[in-house]
Amino acid sequence: SRRTHEVHAAESVAYLNRALVRLQDIWEEIGIPEEQRLQRTNEVHKHIKGLLDLMIAEEEELKRRLLKSIEACIKELKSLCSELQLPPFEEEEGCTMLQMEKNSRTRLELMQEHKKQRMEELKGLISKDTELCGILCTTPFCIDQNSIPSLQQLKTYHAYLDDLTKEKERRHEEFVSLKKDIIVCMDDLEQHPETSFETDVMCEDEEAFCLSDENIAALKLLLSQLQDRKTENERRCSAFRTKIQELWERLHIPQEEREALSEHMVTSKKRNIEALQAEVERLEVLKIQSMRSVIESIRAEIALYWEKCFYSQEQQQAFFPYHADDFTEELLNLHEAEVKTLEKYYIDHQELFEGVTKWRENWTLYLELDKKANDPGRFNNRGGNLLKEEKQRTDLQKSLPKLEKTLKTQIDAWEQEHDKEFLVNGQKFLEYVQQQWEHHHTEKEKEKLERQLKKTKQTQEDMLYGTAKRTPSKRRIAGTPTPGKVRRGLGLRTPGHGKTPRLLDRNKENVSHLRNTPSGALRSQDTQDHTFTFNSFAGSYSDFAVMWFYINFVQTTKTNP
Structure with a gap:
């Protein structure tokens, strides 16, 4: 102080x-x-x-x-x-x-240390940037290397290099994947590197390869070209194999010769193409030498496609070479072109043709089942098929109209798209279906009329000549009286008080089914019962008179209910 x-x-x-x-x-x-x-x-x-x-x-x-x-x-x-x-x-x-000098000097040393750290950090970032730019062939980050960077500049530089590092990793992964695919394609094509770029890709160290946008684009282009060649080779091999299979079938080549080429029927490498091409050339020579048999084999294929495509006779006859007998190479070419045309036509409309085929198969099955339903001998079946067949017939009767409706929709769409009619055997399919139904109904009415005429004729013959004694079946139906037990001298009974003869004993498995059978599908049970009673009881004139009255009464009741 x-x-x-x-x-x-x-x-x-x-x-x-x-x-x-x-x-x-x-x-x-x-x-x-x-x-x-x-x-x-x-x-x-x-x-x-x-x-x-x-x-x-x-x-x-x-x-x-x-x-x-x-x-x-x-x-x-x-x-x-x-x-x-x-x-x-x-x-x-x-x-x-003194305190002021010390404080300023201490603060200065601290600032100088900050400067040193920032410059060292900037130097490290620039070094990393230079390395990444060399790998990715990109422009370095724009920053003054001689001035002290701000904290925000360093932060931005870090973020930039982080993105650049991620881009490098992405490109490297893409490069590795492309390189792998290129190696596989070249191996499949049995091809070696032809240019310096391809050599660099195949042989250079992955870490040393320049991952520029241009190089990645060039890799993709190279892979695309190789894949195109590979696809083209596969297409050529597929075409060769298809041609070989056709010629094998047409020329009836033995299985031993076919198996000799089996190793070339799977892969599509260069040696496979050469082998397949050589086989096609060999078979073409054989084809020319066996012209007649080859053309006849192709004609069989054409006939099969005609059937699949429902060609009419007029459509079939329009192919004139089919009937020619000058077995030349020109005729063979015409037949091969026709097969390809028919094959394409069938493939283009396959769904429609399969639908028509399905309808025809179902229609044929329905007619068979309907015919069985009208067969009197069906009741002798004890295997249980009667009920199954009737159920199947009923299902078909319901499904056929649905299938026809679906086909109509498809045909209308097809006709609208192609601006022409869809023909089956030279006829519009729906008209054909309608004709089949009308024909079926006509046949049913015809059969019904024939049964009525036959019954009337039989009745007339019985009235004139008497009932022929029929051979009894081995197995007597329950409830049927034996000739010895038939009562004689029966008086005339009125229809209102007479007892109805006993019905036939039926298979238990078919009883419920017969009760639900639609009218017209099966023969009337009443008629069967009456015919049986007539045949069984008409042993004397009095018995005949009684039964004749009863039959007339039943028929009158059915005619005028």
Whole structure:
């Protein structure tokens, strides 16, 4: 403090005075003259004054250096804060010169360390950027390499390099995948690298390959070209195999010769193509040598397609070469072209043809089942098929109209699309279906009429000549009286009080089914029962008269209900 300073100054002055008094005493004791003592006193004064001046000068120099250091630090701090884009340095109030110098110097060292770290980080980022740009062939990140980057610039640079690294990894994965596919294709094609680029792809280290957009695009193009060649080879092999199969069948090539080519019937490499092509050429020579048999084989195929496509006679006869007998190569070419035309026509309309075929198969089955339903001998079946057949017939009777409706929709759409009629055997299919139904109904009515005429004729013959005694079946039907048990001399009974003869005993498995049989599908059970009763009981004239009255009564009731 100032008081302490004053105390120190007073002590210094007192010491100086004591020192001068002591010096005077020493000089006096020595006997130095007054004049010399005065001279020595002046020397002491000069010495003390010089020492103090020197000390003051040194302290002044220290002050000057401190001020200069503070000024330089503050100046450099301002510059660094500006470069580092940090808030400007602010001096603390109330600090001494030494404290201020220390604070500014410490802050300066910290800023310099920040600068050093940022520059080192920038250097590392630039190095990584250069490496990635070399691999991806991209332009380096735009940044001044000599100036201190801001924190935001470094953050942006990091994000850019992260994206670039991800792009490198993506391209590398794509390159590895493309390279793998290219190697497989070249192996399948039995092809070796032809250009320097293909050599680089096949042989160069994966890490050293330039993953530029242009190189990736070139890889994709190369793979596409190889795949196109591979596809073309597969297409050629498929065509050769199809041709070979056709010629094998037409030329009736033995199985032993076919198996010799089995190893080339699966893969589609270069050697397979050459082998298949050689086999086609060999078979073509054989085909020319066996022209007649080949043409006849093709004609069989044409006839099969005619049947599948429901060609009419007029359509079949329109292909005149079919009936030619000059077996030349020109005729063979005409037949081969016709087979391809028919095959394409069938494939284009396969769904429609299969629907028509299905309808015809179902229609044929329905007619067979309907014919069985009208067969009197069906009741002798004890295998349970009667019920199954009737159920199947009923299902077909329901499904056929649905199938016809579906086919009508398809045919209408086809005719609208192709602007022509869809013919089956030269006739519109729906007209053909309608004719089949009409013909079926006509045949049913005809059969019904024939049964009625036959029944009438039989009745007339029985009236004129009597009932012929029929040979009894081995197995007597339950409830049927034996001739010995027939009552004779029966009086005439009125229809209202007469007892109805017992019905035939039927198979238990068919009883419920016969009750549900539609009218007209099966022969009337009443008629069967009455015919049986007539044949069984008409043993005498009186019995005949009774039964004749009963039959007339039943027929009259059916005619006039």
